[in-house]
Amino acid sequence: MEAQQVPKTCKVILSDTIAKKLLSEVRETLAKIEGPNASKPTLAAFLSTDDPAALQYAEWSKRTCEENGFNFDLRKVDKENLEEGIIAANNDDQVDGILVYYPIWVGNHSQDKYIKETVALSKDVEGLCHTHLFNMYHNVRFLDPPTNLKKSILPCTPLAIVKTLEYLQIYNPILAYGNRLFGKTITVINRSEVNGRPLAALLANDGATVYSVDITGVQVFTRGEGIRQLRHQVHDKEGWELKDVLPLSDVVIGGVPTEKFKVPTELLRDGAVCINFSSFKNFDGPAVKEKASIYVPSIGKVTIAVLLRNLVRLIANRPRPEGSAPEDPKDAKARSEAFIEG
Ligand SMILES: NC(=O)C1=CN([C@@H]2O[C@H](COP(=O)(O)OP(=O)(O)OC[C@H]3O[C@@H](n4cnc5c(N)ncnc54)[C@H](O)[C@@H]3O)[C@@H](O)[C@H]2O)C=CC1
Numbered sequence: 001m002e003a004q005q006v007p008k009t010c011k012v013i014l015s016d017t018i019a020k021k022l023l024s025e026v027r028e029t030l031a032k033i034e035g036p037n038a039s040k041p042t043l044a045a046f047l048s049t050d051d052p053a054a055l056q057y058a059e060w061s062k063r064t065c066e067e068n069g070f071n072f073d074l075r076k077v078d079k080e081n082l083e084e085g086i087i088a089a090n091n092d093d094q095v096d097g098i099l100v101y102y103p104i105w106v107g108n109h110s111q112d113k114y115i116k117e118t119v120a121l122s123k124d125v126e127g128l129c130h131t132h133l134f135n136m137y138h139n140v141r142f143l144d145p146p147t148n149l150k151k152s153i154l155p156c157t158p159l160a161i162v163k164t165l166e167y168l169q170i171y172n173p174i175l176a177y178g179n180r181l182f183g184k185t186i187t188v189i190n191r192s193e194v195n196g197r198p199l200a201a202l203l204a205n206d207g208a209t210v211y212s213v214d215i216t217g218v219q220v221f222t223r224g225e226g227i228r229q230l231r232h233q234v235h236d237k238e239g240w241e242l243k244d245v246l247p248l249s250d251v252v253i254g255g256v257p258t259e260k261f262k263v264p265t266e267l268l269r270d271g272a273v274c275i276n277f278s279s280f281k282n283f284d285g286p287a288v289k290e291k292a293s294i295y296v297p298s299i300g301k302v303t304i305a306v307l308l309r310n311l312v313r314l315i316a317n318r319p320r321p322e323g324s325a326p327e328d329p330k331d332a333k334a335r336s337e338a339f340i341e342g
């Protein structure tokens with residue numbers, strides 16, 4: 001008798017599916033806040049290196065922008081002229097958001113940091129300036145407390161992973177907004193300033209226990225017992241390694257930028273959720289599909305959808321043009337709430 005085919009239990013979710021849903025929400029929200037006769041929003045993107053990864057990312061972003069009713073204005077400028085270029089875009093009413101590709105001065109983080117601070121808060125579409133980062137780490141969600149109509153901007157790759165976890169229903173909507181990861185244990189393998197550390201902080205602020213693993217060791221990010229603290233705390237886990245945290249984790253997120261690194265499949269919990277954001281495959285595909293309940297092999301398209309979502313949010317946050325009638329507070333609230341839970 002022929003061996004009976006056992007159906008695969010692992011569900012593979014492609015970033016395209018998640019991105020499509022987000023992009024349709026973005027188009028809907030834009031129509032709601034701008035009305036039918038609005039002009040296309042413009043994203044100015046500054047490329048000042050010949051980094052092929054940045055160029056490829058720029059090309060993908062351009063396509064997604066144009067397919068969804070946004071202008072993508074790629075500005076290739078020399079490093080020496082970058083600051084002036086950004087200042088001009090800050091002062092240009094035709095520019096709704098500014099993106100700068102990093103790294104620029106490789107090995108000189110403070111010069112890149114200076115450029116991040118040169119982008120105007122109101123045009124910082126990637127949430128990389130200090131006010132946005134401070135709000136994220138401190139679990140402050142609005143720029144204008146206590147009115148709370150202007151949402152603070154979150155960095156795109158970490159937010160793309162949050163949106164992926166919402167799509168997968170790892171965020172539990174039965175729980176209060178802001179606590180929806182309570183009870184979940186998540187491992188993030190990467191602790192860079194642009195990706196892994198903000199991601200660990202965001203997930204812990206939403207209630208998860210997060211093991212943050214990098215080349216030097218393990219830290220835990222948590223709001224403590226009963227998530228009673230208002231924002232996450234960080235503790236070193238002396239002597240702990242990846243092998244100690246994998247068996248504890250409901251969700252494992254890989255962001256290691258090397259070909260040879262692979263998450264050891266045998267240490268994953270049966271039915272774990274596995275997400276890769278590295279441009280290299282951090283999971284052994286065929287093996288992980290035998291062990292995981294859900295596998296998301298990449299999230300690049302979600303990141304770009306979130307970039308456009310952030311751009312629409314910047315527009316929603318903007319003060320109304322001078323000379324226009326003051327907005328009815330009810331409309332302002334509705335405009336802001338077009339976003340809040342979504
Ligand atoms: N899909 C997306 O939206 C995006 C993806 N990326 C990709 O994500 C990856 C990471 O980028 P960055 O964070 O900028 O890199 P990075 O080089 O700044 O940081 C790498 C991190 O991984 C850790 N790491 C390296 N080897 C490790 C190991 N064997 N075990 C545990 N931890 C290890 C390092 O300690 C560090 O924390 C890259 O492949 C990049 O192309 C980056 C931006 C956006």
Ligand SMILES: Nc1nc(=O)c2c([nH]1)NC[C@@H]1CN(c3ccc(C(=O)N[C@@H](CCC(=O)O)C(=O)O)cc3)C=[N+]21
Pocket residue numbers: 015053054057099100101102103126156157277278279298299300301303
């Ligand atoms: N200010 C700034 N923001 C960035 O977000 C930024 C940057 N600078 N500089 C360059 C890097 C590079 N980057 C990537 C985006 C997606 C994938 C990615 O993994 N994309 C595909 C996989 C690769 C493929 O299809 O070939 C996917 O996930 O579907 C990789 C790398 C963003 N970057």
